Amino acid sequence: MEKTIIECDNVSFHYEHSTVLEDISLEVKEGEFWALIGPNGSGKSTLINIILGLLKPDQGNIKLFGQNIDSFKQRERIGYVSQKSNSFNSGFPATVLEVVKSGLARKIGLFKSFTKHDEQKAMDALRVVKMDDFANKNIGELSGGQQQRVFIARALVGEPDLLIMDEPTVGIDQKNVASFYSMLNALNREHGIAILLVTHEVDLVTELATHVACLNRSIHFHGNRSDYKKMNDADISAWYGHPVRRVHQDEKEGQR
Numbered sequence: 001m002e003k004t005i006i007e008c009d010n011v012s013f014h015y016e017h018s019t020v021l022e023d024i025s026l027e028v029k030e031g032e033f034w035a036l037i038g039p040n041g042s043g044k045s046t047l048i049n050i051i052l053g054l055l056k057p058d059q060g061n062i063k064l065f066g067q068n069i070d071s072f073k074q075r076e077r078i079g080y081v082s083q084k085s086n087s088f089n090s091g092f093p094a095t096v097l098e099v100v101k102s103g104l105a106r107k108i109g110l111f112k113s114f115t116k117h118d119e120q121k122a123m124d125a126l127r128v129v130k131m132d133d134f135a136n137k138n139i140g141e142l143s144g145g146q147q148q149r150v151f152i153a154r155a156l157v158g159e160p161d162l163l164i165m166d167e168p169t170v171g172i173d174q175k176n177v178a179s180f181y182s183m184l185n186a187l188n189r190e191h192g193i194a195i196l197l198v199t200h201e202v203d204l205v206t207e208l209a210t211h212v213a214c215l216n217r218s219i220h221f222h223g224n225r226s227d228y229k230k231m232n233d234a235d236i237s238a239w240y241g242h243p244v245r246r247v248h249q250d251e252k253e254g255q256r
């Protein structure tokens with residue numbers, strides 16, 4: 001049986017006077033690729049911050065890899081890429097390889113120097129995201145999409161079992177979004193890394209994610225991809241509280 005990697009059990013959370021999350025229960029198991037969808041301000045980033053241990057829930061419990069979050073010490077098992085990663089300007093004084101190696105700091109200690117082996121691991125991670133040819137380039141000289149691949153490599157260099165991403169494609173054009181997602185697909189299928197992806201792309205998830213959860217203060221839907229595909233636009237609109245229309249595969253093909 002697959003092991004449970006993330007277990008949220010009846011989690012609730014509020015900021016000052018507003019309740020943002022109510023009774024959230026969700027399980028992510030080994031090898032699964034979850035897309036967390038929901039309208040703006042529905043609590044997705046807040047839930048991610050709780051799972052990462054950056055916020056403490058008012059109620060409920062989180063377990064990571066079967067351990068209570070308060071006693072969980074194996075942070076290197078989780079790679080995280082935020083929506084604001086791709087914001088280096090052209091003058092930022094670090095190469096792509098240095099940025100990726102910085103992902104090992106948590107493992108080896110901040111002030112220890114990197115070894116040849118660390119460098120090889122960083123190059124391996126760059127190869128996975130097909131950015132090894134850019135290793136010695138300045139990070140600021142890369143496009144948003146290329147930078148985001150580098151940030152995935154930084155999250156991968158510590159060989160995590162789980163990758164959490166909060167809207168990693170913000171600011172990336174549509175053509176590059178598709179290749180970015182196919183890379184995530186390969187990470188999940190070929191490297192067995194579980195993925196929790198916050199996204200606004202209600203269409204792409206049907207082709208990629210193994211499971212979908214829709215959050216809007218509470219969980220309105222969670223299930224596998226085929227159950228999600230059976231939902232119609234009216235269901236999704238009801239979860240969102242406003243009209244949502246998915247682009248269907250035959251329409252997409254017609255647009256090509």
Ligand SMILES: Nc1ncnc2c1ncn2[C@@H]1O[C@H](COP(=O)(O)OP(=O)(O)OP(=O)(O)O)[C@@H](O)[C@H]1O
Nearest residue numbers: 015016020038039040041042043044045046047167
């Ligand atoms: N630090 C904070 N203090 C007070 N309220 C906050 C704070 N951070 C977020 N909120 C509020 O909590 C709600 C949920 O925000 P959150 O960022 O989790 O939503 P989200 O689903 O990730 O949104 P988006 O899709 O727009 O990124 C919003 O109403 C937001 O304004």
